[in-house]
Amino acid sequence: MLNSIEHPMFRTIAGRPASGLRRFAVMLGLVLATGACAGGEMVSGTLPSGDAACQVDRAGLCDARENVLIAMASGRAIAQDAVVEEEVLEEQRGGFISVGGFQVDFGFEFSTMVNGSSQLTTVLTLNDIISGNGIVPNLNSISVSNGAAGGTDIIHAAGPDGISATILNSQDGVQIENVSTLAIDIIGLRNVRKGGRALGNGRRMPMETQQSIIRSLAR
Amino acid sequence: MSSQLSLSNKAAAVFFAAAVTLSAMAPFSSARAADARFVSAGGMSFNLKVQSIKERKWHSVVRQERDFSCGSAAVATLLSYHYGRPTEEVEVFDAMFAVGDRQKIMAQGFSLLDMKRFLDARGYTADGFRVSLDKLAEVGVPAIVLLDLYGYKHFVVIKGVTAEHVLVGDPSRGIQRYKRTDFGKLLANDIVFVVRTQVEIAKANFNLVDDWSAHPSAPFGPAVSQSSLANITIYLPGTGTR
Numbered sequence: 001m002l003n004s005i006e007h008p009m010f011r012t013i014a015g016r017p018a019s020g021l022r023r024f025a026v027m028l029g030l031v032l033a034t035g036a037c038a039g040g041e042m043v044s045g046t047l048p049s050g051d052a053a054c055q056v057d058r059a060g061l062c063d064a065r066e067n068v069l070i071a072m073a074s075g076r077a078i079a080q081d082a083v084v085e086e087e088v089l090e091e092q093r094g095g096f097i098s099v100g101g102f103q104v105d106f107g108f109e110f111s112t113m114v115n116g117s118s119q120l121t122t123v124l125t126l127n128d129i130i131s132g133n134g135i136v137p138n139l140n141s142i143s144v145s146n147g148a149a150g151g152t153d154i155i156h157a158a159g160p161d162g163i164s165a166t167i168l169n170s171q172d173g174v175q176i177e178n179v180s181t182l183a184i185d186i187i188g189l190r191n192v193r194k195g196g197r198a199l200g201n202g203r204r205m206p207m208e209t210q211q212s213i214i215r216s217l218a219r
Numbered sequence: 220m221s222s223q224l225s226l227s228n229k230a231a232a233v234f235f236a237a238a239v240t241l242s243a244m245a246p247f248s249s250a251r252a253a254d255a256r257f258v259s260a261g262g263m264s265f266n267l268k269v270q271s272i273k274e275r276k277w278h279s280v281v282r283q284e285r286d287f288s289c290g291s292a293a294v295a296t297l298l299s300y301h302y303g304r305p306t307e308e309v310e311v312f313d314a315m316f317a318v319g320d321r322q323k324i325m326a327q328g329f330s331l332l333d334m335k336r337f338l339d340a341r342g343y344t345a346d347g348f349r350v351s352l353d354k355l356a357e358v359g360v361p362a363i364v365l366l367d368l369y370g371y372k373h374f375v376v377i378k379g380v381t382a383e384h385v386l387v388g389d390p391s392r393g394i395q396r397y398k399r400t401d402f403g404k405l406l407a408n409d410i411v412f413v414v415r416t417q418v419e420i421a422k423a424n425f426n427l428v429d430d431w432s433a434h435p436s437a438p439f440g441p442a443v444s445q446s447s448l449a450n451i452t453i454y455l456p457g458t459g460t461r
Contacts, residue, residue: 084347084410086332092347092365092410094374095287095328 109181112154112165114144114174122156124163146171275433276393279378281308283390288312290329292390293363293374294337300388301361301378301424302343302417311337328372331412334363344415352403355411356380360421367407377411379426386431396434 108124120142138158145151150171157164165178255269270278279300283292291312298306315333316324323330331347338345355362355377366373378394379386385402387395397405414421 082348082350084331084349086335088410089332089335089347089412090330092331092408093323093327093329094289094365094372095326 108163109179110156110158110163110165111179111181112156112167113177113179114152114154116175116177119144119152120154120156122158122163124158152176272433273393276395278394278433279427279430280376280388280393281306281390282393284308284312287325287328289374289390290334291315293376293388294334296376296388296390297361297363297414298343301376302414302420303424314340329374331363331365331410334412338414342416345412346415347410347412349409350411351409352380352385352399352411355413358422359425360413360418361425362411362413364411365407366405368405372407378430381426386426386434388430394430394433396431 109121110123111118111121113119120140122138122140124138138156140156141154143151143153150169152171152174153168155166155168157166167176167178169176256264256266279296281292281295281299283289288308292308294311294315295306295308298304315329315337318336319329319333324333335345335347362377363374364377366375373389373391375390375395376388377385378388380399383399385397385399387397387402389395
């Protein structure tokens with residue numbers, strides 16, 4: 001309980017005195033807050049916890065919110081009105097992309113072509129790679145056989161270490177191509193730059209995934 | 220006070236090194252960023268500890284490891300550089316992630332309540348307060364605040380406040396200096412998150428010269444005064460008619 005008043009007579013939640021004791025608590029708060037407004041010397045190395053219901057801002061003597069830190073530094077009572085409730089603290093969140101900010105969509109397509117014909121395609125989306133710490137392990141393979149002339153085995157592997165293609169070819173005169181397509185769509189960025197807010201849930205790419213993609217593209 | 224003095228001397232050494240480089244224009248070999256060897260025109264050599272501006276920006280800020288972990292890095296910065304308790308971000312991240320609302324953390328990042336519970340569990344009593352920047356400066360303790368960068372909610376540590384500027388430890392960009400008026404526009408709310416315990420340590424590590432020197436401002440002003448410029452040009456040979 002964050003804002004409990006330490007004296008058992010005034011024990012309540014969120015710094016609000018129980019109604020029956022409210023008047024006495026206000027009077028006590030006035031006495032303590034008057035001292036806080038007047039300032040004082042540092043009396044200890046610990047900023048005191050809220051031990052009185054300071055209602056001075058309502059009484060008009062001084063603004064409790066403005067004097068709360070002064071009271072803290074001088075080792076005196078803290079105005080409970082200035083202490084932020086746990087419910088409010090829980091709402092104060094910070095991260096790279098906020099809900100209501102902009103949305104990042106990601107797509108990675110890896111395609112291997114033999115003699116101009118696409119034989120194997122592996123597609124990764126953001127859903128495939130944010131469910132864990134990196135890319136969900138994925139393995140695709142196909143064998144392209146040309147009878148007695150030989151054949152071509154194609155293996156696409158995706159995992160935390162990156163995305164790779166392994167090609168085993170045993171026939172001559174074959175043209176093999178790998179095509180990687182990385183698509184990143186940032187929805188709402190224009191609105192964010194303008195200072196506005198786009199709708200939609202923000203999604204982010206874990207650092208491990210970013211590094212996996214960078215390693216893959218660097219190959 | 221003594222710690223501030225020693226840090227101030229250290230900062231002076233950094234700028235002295237830069238001044239020597241510019242004035243002597245002597246060839247020098249730099250083994251690494253922290254220890255540079257300078258050779259003067261007369262052949263004398265000396266070593267000085269130097270830091271680049273980029274290094275200076277991170278000398279008292281813990282860099283966030285993940286794109287949504289500014290909250291854990293801000294707490295690590297607060298403990299490591301303002302309360303004398305070296306703390307790695309991963310320690311804070313793991314502890315807050317273990318007990319926090321994981322879905323919300325993954326979607327929106329850590330909350331001030333996550334930070335409060337982490338600090339409370341380690342003997343620091345922390346709370347959020349609705350107070351002005353002036354009052355925070357008057358008390359002189361560091362605080363974590365939430366910025367709203369056009370929808371980008373981001374935790375930073377206020378490392379110092381003067382009449383004109385606010386010095387911020389930004390887990391994504393290092394030490395940053397803002398004008399008070401500009402910084403006020405970036406604040407997401409009027410909540411400052413401070414630690415109530417160990418006030419003397421917090422006050423001793425607030426507004427440090429060493430931190431401010433990490434973000435030096437350019438010396439704005441005329442390089443040559445107009446009068447001295449006139450004294451030079453008036454005696455130059457004229458190119459016009461006589």
